[in-house]
Amino acid sequence: MNRRLFIVMAVIGFHVLGLWALQAGLLRRAVELVIPVNVLAEFIEAPQPQVTPTPPPPEPRPEPVQKQRPVPKPAPQPMAIAEPKPAPASEAPSGTTQPPPAAEPLTASMNNVETPPAPPAPPKIEPPSSNAAFLGNPKAPYPQLSERLGEEGTVWIRAYIEPNGTASKADVSQSSGYARLDQTALQTALKWRYVPGKRAGVPEAMWVTIPIHFVIE
Structure with missing residues (x-):
């Protein structure tokens, strides 16, 4: 019991001392001294080494351009002029001079040049024809056996037409x-009549190619 009483009394005594210290301001000063020391320790840091920037390399200066001096031109030297030779004395009496012969105008000589005549135009040629309505040429008869067998085609006849419009000879140029x-x-x-061919309006014997068609209707 005595021990417990002593512990209780000690605890009460410590509390009383703490209250007295608070009232006297001793604990507040101790707190104020401890806190600034910690704050100053946080703000104070070791100084960092300063890095000095390297200066940029100097820019190359442009070399001065040397101006070329103009080369002086040599002064023109006087040229020697030959003295005109005196004209020989003419046989004409003194005091009279003969004028030089006048040159003939070029236009006269150009007019005298003859231009070659233009070549004559080639004569107009008109080939013979068998299509004129006034000739009255009958249609080529269709062979009965060819019509039965269904033979069709075009025959090209080459005929020689005389100036009187008749065919003196003929042959097959292309067969059917x-x-x-x-x-x-x-x-x-060979039986047909033709309009004869003409050269410069004059009838002339000529060859002509005639197509004759065979078509079953």
């Missing part, structure tokens, strides 16, 4: 592929 049709076309071309 069927002999009966070719022979019928050749005989028909």
Whole structure:
């Protein structure tokens, strides 16, 4: 019991001392001294080394351009002028001079040049024709056997037309592929009448190619 009483009394005594210290201001000063020391320790740092920037390299200066001095031109030297030679004395009496002969104008000589005549135009040629309505040429007869067999085609006849409009000779220029049709076309071309060919308006014997068609209607 005595020990417990002593502990209780000690605790009460410590509390009383603490209250007295607070009232006297001793604890507040101790706190004020401790806090600034910690704050100053945080703000004070070791000085950092300063890095000095390297200066930029100096820019190259442009070399001065040397101006070329103008080369003085040599002064023109006087040229020697030959003295005119005296003209020989003419046989004419003194006091009279003969004028030089006048040059003939070029226009006169140009007018005297003859231009070559233009070549004559070639004569107009008109080939013979068998299509004139006034000739009255009949249609080529269709062979009955060729019509039954269904033979069709075009025969090209080359005929020689006389100045009087008749065919003196003829031959097959291009066949139709069927002999009966070719022979019928050749005989028909020799019987037809033609408008004769003309050269410069004058009838003349000429060759002409005539197509004769065979078509089953």
